[in-house]
Amino acid sequence: MIKLRFASPEMLVDINEIPDLGYHRIDADGSVHVGALCRHADLERSSLLATRQPTMAAAAPLVADPIVRNRGTLVGSLCHADPQGDWASVMVSLDGLVVAQGPRGRRTIAVKELVHGPFQTTLAYDEVVVEAIAPAPKGAPAGGYLKLERRVGDFATVGVAVSVDRTGDEVTRAGIGLTGVGGSTISADDAAQLLVGGPLTSDAIGEAAALAAQAAQPRTDHRGSASYKRHLVSVFTSRILTGLIRSQEEAA
Amino acid sequence: MTSLFQEVSPGAAEETPTRQITVTVNGESRTAVVEPRLVLAHLLRNGLNMTGTHTGCDTSNCGACTVLFDGKPVKSCTMFAVQADGHEVMTVEGLAGPSELHAIQEGFKEEHGLQCGFCTPGMMMASKALLDENPSPSEDEIRWALSGNLCRCTGYQNIVKAVMWAARKLEDQG
Amino acid sequence: MTAVDEIKIGGMGASRRRVEDNRFIRGKGNYVDDIVLPGMLHMEILRSPLAHARIKSIDASKAWAMPGVRLVLTGETMAARNLAWMPTLSYDTQAVLATDKVRFQGQEVACVIADDPYIAKDACEAIVVDYEPLPVIVNPTQSLAEGAPLIRDDKENQSNNVVYDWEVGDKDGTDRVFDQADVISKIDLHYPRSHPAPIECCGSIADFNRATSKLTVYMTTQAPHIIRAAVALVAELPEQMIRIISPDIGGGFGNKVPVYPGYVASILASILLERPVKWIEDRTGNLISTGFARDIYLHGELALRKDGRILGVRMKATADHGAFFSDAQPSKFKIGLMHSAFACYDIPNAHLEARGVYTNKAPGGVAYRCSFRVTEAMFFQERMVQAAADDLGMDQAEFRRINFVRDDDFPHRTPWGFLTDSGQYGKCLDVGLEAIGYEEFLKEKEEAAKRGRLLGIGISTMTEPLGAGNSREYDILGIKMFDSAELKIHMTGKALLRTGAKTQGQGHETTWAQIVAHELGLPAEDILVEEGDTDTAPFGMGTYASRSTPVAGAAVAMVSRKIRAKARKIAAHLLEISEEDVEWELGRFYVRSQPDRGVTIQECAMAAYSNMPDGMEPGLENVAYYDPPNLTWPFACYIVTVEVDPETGVWDVLRLVAVDDCGVRINPMIVEGQIMGGLTEAYAMANMQFITFDEHGNCIGSNFTDYLLPTAWETPGIELHEVETPCPHHPIGAKGIGECAAVGGPAAFVNAVMDALKGTGVRNIDMPVFPDRVYEALQTGQDVSGAPPVRTDET
Structure with missing residues (x-):
């Protein structure tokens, strides 16, 4: 930012020398x-x-x-x-x-x-x-992050973070965050809420993925069309959640 | 030795803020007076005349300026020189003495891991950090560790071989 | 009495480790930005933020007033010295600093010269330019539209945005075979704009010394002698007072062939200030203003017989040249060597129509790892070939084999008039198919399809013309494209070799010595190679278009032979026999009837300075200028397999096989390095390297966060194979190789993805084949174009 001269701060405070913050x-x-x-x-x-x-x-x-x-x-x-x-x-x-x-x-x-x-x-x-x-998970934490980057170090075309806390099969808390599909990071609350209170099923996953896609507010640009990005939100949400079922089955 | 004088532009002397810093570069303590906005790569290249550290982009992508900062690889164009005050920096010039070669340098030559040579210093510093942490990396681990450094000439395959060559040599050396 | 072992002395065929590495691995390279001269000042360039605008005024008073600022240059300053415009390498003109208007985003508007580069940049920001925006053109359709704004209103007699119309081939004959064709296969393609983007940007240090009148310029140039001539002509300086030094170059790939405004401005600044002036381009400046490549649209048609034979080719190409026509290419060929397409296929009739247009985009048209538009030619060729095979329902490998020029049909005249020299095309294809396991993969692909997986295989086979000239047909700005080598054998048998080429990573310091070793039997390590200094190197045309080995490398062999001829006379004198009785084996002359009586080449060298025959000129030095009889024609077969994720459009390379026939390999290690580097750029073109523009002419891809270069992580592993058909007309049988993989590679990747999508109705996805494009193609069953302006929500 500074090197490209997008930002020219008059004063910059370096916090790197403050002790005990690296934990x-x-x-x-x-x-x-x-x-x-x-x-x-x-x-x-x-x-x-x-x-x-x-x-x-x-x-x-x-x-x-x-x-x-x-x-x-x-x-x-x-x-x-x-x-x-x-x-x-x-x-x-x-x-x-x-x-x-x-x-x-x-x-x-x-x-x-x-x-x-x-x-x-x-x-x-x-x-x-x-x-x-x-914060402390409400049960056993699970989740994942998927990102479409065209090469290492590329900004996300789309990124999806999913976190699910479970007690037994039951989802006790869920959260879904979306990268690169809005003016700021998006919390797909409806999609996450839908998952809470029951087990992860393929139906629930499908609905949550669709709701997450709805929550996205992508723009068409050189990284892809708005509809493509919205679609990726759905695919990534679904893939992470499906992966959780699979690893649960494998563990059992 | 300190310089006797440094010419400054008329009017510039009062206006320009400066800081005195001391950085250990390749084991040697170096003191310089710098503008706070000077980036570390430029201190190394222009202030300390160690031109082995190159700059190739302005966005922390290419990694040509990679040096070891307190032992870890960083992009020296993305740090201010003042941030190195009191720290240790190692550049390509510090890999080996003038008449010697580090195993990584030998490996790059033996396996044709460089062509134009411009990315090479940064690539070797990133390789050193990898081998310091992981003495016998797999091909995937090497490719991953070097994925913050861009090369336009080699297609990377020989760079991977070069790092493996160096790993074997270092292992043989014990 | 044993002959010298050629491999042991580092001769031809030895994978000799590189001499130049000794400095690079120590961080002791000597690139332009490493050079510091006493009293040196620093220059920065202020660039236009707009793509098309009239300049109403420039107010640089604040910049002038800043401490440390020594000079501000504007178009006005340049115009006063008749330097506001300069000639391009294609007989057009280009603005050095804009006077009337700016014609692309990033165009050079003013320069500040200051005590350090930070101050120079500060001062650039303090310059106020008042622009009146004008309508912007970012593609040929807009450029050719009725009522389109005239971009080059600076030129007399320019009434529209057309740069040239050019054609080659037999139109009537081609029309006739199209009338007789069983099937006509058609496809529309765009080879998008790209940028060579070497990791080192461009730069120069101009050092004018008023006392001696000598101008020395350290410069990132691939062709120092051409630059010297250009500076002499543009700046009207006497040529003997100009010294261009091209030190170590951090990659060129064509980016460092043209003359850029920064070079010219730094030279003028040094003349005005009488101090050295350094200009080092930043990455954004590099990407938005210098040396773009490609940007050609093609409508291609093949006339086919049912049995698979190609009867004729029609190509209609439209090249987007940006605001100034500054292609670096032979003057005779307006769209480079585009008409070298289809040279590996035996096709009787062909016709090419080409049109060049101006747009509000950066100029360039450089041959990015490419022999003058050959990259586009071969990409179009191999995409057309794949589409044609599909249209005929034929196997893509078989279709190629049917149409290849046969091994016994050389030299072969192509329909557009080139003469290909040699090759074993079928054998190369066989080696490639065998290596990839073609039949097995086709079965695997079929099996995978049943489970919803999309696998694809892409082939690209091509021969390309490398090593311009001959001088009859090839020139740059009228200067004939020969090259040169000068060899000085010192009395101790050590040697200094200089050529008119200029290495940028190709390893000339290593390989040229190997050629001398091959010809004279001197150990390669005894031969110092120097290039890039016009005061010392013989005149040459530089290194680009894979011409070093075909031309300068040949000159090295020829000058060595001249030396050997003289040494033979000396040997006869030393052996006290007549020259006819002298025999040569590597490194040694001997008496034919007494093989153990002989003298080494080193002994001859000593005698050349201490005991020459009566009447002989002393010394053992010579120079050769080599004008090649023809281009060299290497052949390559690249095969790629991919898997496409139908849900995301992401595709991964499964395997990448390369078979290259570049004739005799001087240093196999270096040749393989060139091939792997080229394939990586091919992968990058197909997958991520992309410079585009929005409707306002803003450049998307102006730094490495948007203009993506692949890292070690994504770059596929490469499997190399070799076939060797020596070049019949090159003194050591070598052909060019530096660019084959970058030229032939992209089509292999795209063909593989298109093969995976076969049956969906999609014929083409423009490069880069981004995941979103693949997904869109899969959804719609239609081709996806990548032409600018880029789609955004605003449009």
């Missing part, structure tokens, strides 16, 4: 806490996420490219508020929060409320986000 951890309740300086690469290599937060684990290797992942951060991605950012969809699907800190102290903001337009957030000018939180 990510999972608390006893299962909530995931990611510090502002935790790099994408840390999440990609995290054994914690791999076993306990599958949606985040699925997305981490698909963010940017391997070199960029050594510098970029999840929190930075959320605050950049690019509608094509991967992490925002993931955190939306997890009903995630960010912790913002400023001279007036700390406050938490739902990721769904953080962004109000392309590259625009509700943060005050003197606030920084110090942590992102994926």
Whole structure:
């Protein structure tokens, strides 16, 4: 942004030297806490996420490219508020929060409320986000992230994050976040809500995929037509959810 | 040694903010006075005269400027020089002494892993980071680890072979 | 007394490790941006944000006032010195800095020269340009429409947007065979705009010394001597006072052939300021203003007999040249060597009509890894061939085999007048089919189809003309396309070789020494190769269009033979026998009747300086200028298998097999490197490399986040195979190879996807074959065009 001279900030504060922000951890309740300086690469290599937060684990290797992942951060991605950012969809699907800190102290903001337009957030000018939180799952967490990128490091033509918490067969909480199909990240609430309260069935998956596609607000551009992108939302939603049934069957 | 003087443009001296930074580059402590907006790649190339680190795009895509920053590969065109203050940077010039070659350098030559040579320094630095972490990577692991570095000449197949060559050599060296 | 082992001395056929690597792997290459001269200033270019607009005013006063700014150049400054316009390599003119109006987005409007590049960029932003927008044209249809705005109103006698109309072939004869055809196969294709995008952008450092009147320019150029001539003519400087140095080049692929406004502006700035001025293009500048390639539309027709024979070809091509016709190509051929299409097939009748048009897009038309539009020619050819095989219901491999020129039919005159030299086309195809397991794959494909999976196989076979000239037909701006080599054997038997070519990664420093080793028996490591400095290198036409080995490489062999002829006389003198009794084996002359009595080439070298025969000129140095009798005609067969995901349109390459016949291989390792690099660019063209424009002429693809180059992850693995048919007219039997894979490759990928879609009614999807296009084709059963303007919600 700065090198292309799209942005010319008068002052830039480097937070990299602030100690103790590079962490990510999972608390006893299962909530995931990611510090502002935790790099994408840390999440990609995290054994914690791999076993306990599958949606985040699925997305981490698909963010940017391997070199960029050594510098970029999840929190930075959320605050950049690019509608094509991967992490925002993931955190939306997890009903995630960010912790913002400023001279007036700390406050938490739902990721769904953080962004109000392309590259625009509700943060005050003197606030920084110090942590992102994926709240404790309501049951066993499952999910995934699928993205159409035409090569490594490409922005998503479409990305879909799905997270499903289950107790036994029953879905106790669900979230679906959509990347690249609107002016900001979209939370497909109706689609997610439809999944809650029963087992994942192919009928439910079909309906949820259709609702997710309806929630998308894609535009036709050089990456594809609006109808194609909408279609991909449906395909990806369906593929992730179908994969969950399959892995459940395999486990059983 | 410090320079005796550096000419500045009339009027520029008062207006331009500068910072003094000290960066350990290839094991040697280097101090420079820089504008805060100077990117690290330009400090290396123009300030410290280490032109092995190249720049090929302005969007963090090509990876020609890849260096190791505290041991991890980063794109040095996407960091400000001031952010390297107090940190360690390793460039292609630091891979081996003047009369020696690192196994990765040998591997690139042996397996014809370069043609025009422009992406090569960044490609080798990314390879070094990979082998530091994973001494015997598979073809897929190499392709994945190097997917932040673009090459227009080779089609990558020989680069993959070069990294494998280096991995074997390093293993033989123990 | 044993002959030298050619492989051991790094001669022909040795996969000798590259000499140039020694500096590159240490980060000690010497690219233009690495060069720092005392007192050097930095130049940045202000570019037009609009694609078509009248310039009402330019106010640079704020830029001038900024600390560190030394000079601001505008069209006015240039015009005062008669430099606002410059000639292109195709006898058109191109604006250096815009005076009257801008004609494409990214056009050069002003330059700032300052103490450092950051200040120069700041100052560019401080220049205020008042534009009056004009209607924008982004494709030939718009360009040729009634009442279309005239783009080149600067040119006298230009009343429309047509650059040229050109035709070749026998129209009447072709019409007749079309009347007799059983089947006429038709297809409409677009080879989209692309960009070579070497990782190093273009740049120059101009250093004018008033005291000596000498102008030295370090420049990213593939053809330094042509640049010297151009600078002499444009800037009206004496040619002996111009020195062009092309140092290490970070990839060229045709991008670094033309003369760009940045070079000219940096030269003028250095003359005005009497200090060195460096210009290094940024990536956006590179992609939106320099050296685009392709952008040709084709309507193609084949007249077919039921048994599969092709009776005739009709091609109607429309080339979108952007705002200035600046193709780098021989002047005789307006649309390059497009008429080399179908050279590998035995076809009696052919006719090509071509029209070039102006649009509000960047100029260029460079031969991107391509011998002058041959890439488009072969792509169109192989797409037409596949469509024709489908129309006849014939197997695509069999259809090709039926129509190939036979091995005993060389030299073969093509319907458009080329003379192909040699080849074993059927054998190459067989090797490829065997390698891919053609029959098995067809069965697998059929089985997969039953389970709803879409597999496809694509073939591309072609021969292409590489190595221009001959000088009778080939020139650039009237300069004949020969090439040169100068060889100096020092008294210790070590040597210095210089050629008129210019390596950009092809490994000339390694391979030229191998040719000398082959001819003289000197170890390759004893031969230093230098190129790219016009004060020292013999005059040559540079490296592009795969011409180095066919032309400069031949000159290397010829100059070595001249040296050997003189050394033979010296040997006779040393052996005290008559020259007729001297025999040669690699590295050594000996007495025919006494093979163990001999002298080495090194001993002859020493004698050339210390003990030459009476009356002989001292020294062992010579130069050769080689004018090839013909182009060389390598052949290639590329086969790709793919699987298409019908739900998303995403396609993955399953296998990629390449069979190349480029005659004798000087350094097999390097040849294979060239093929793999070319195939990767072919894959990129087919899959992701795309520069397009919206209706306002905004360039989509102006940086690497939109103009996609493949990474190691997506790039398919490559299986290489070889057939060798020596070139009959090249001194060492070699043919060009640098571009075959980039030329022949794209059609193999597209054909594979189209094969997977066979039966859906879809005949064509324009490149890049993006997933959304495949999906749309599957949904609608119709072709998908990729012509600009790009579809957006606004339109």
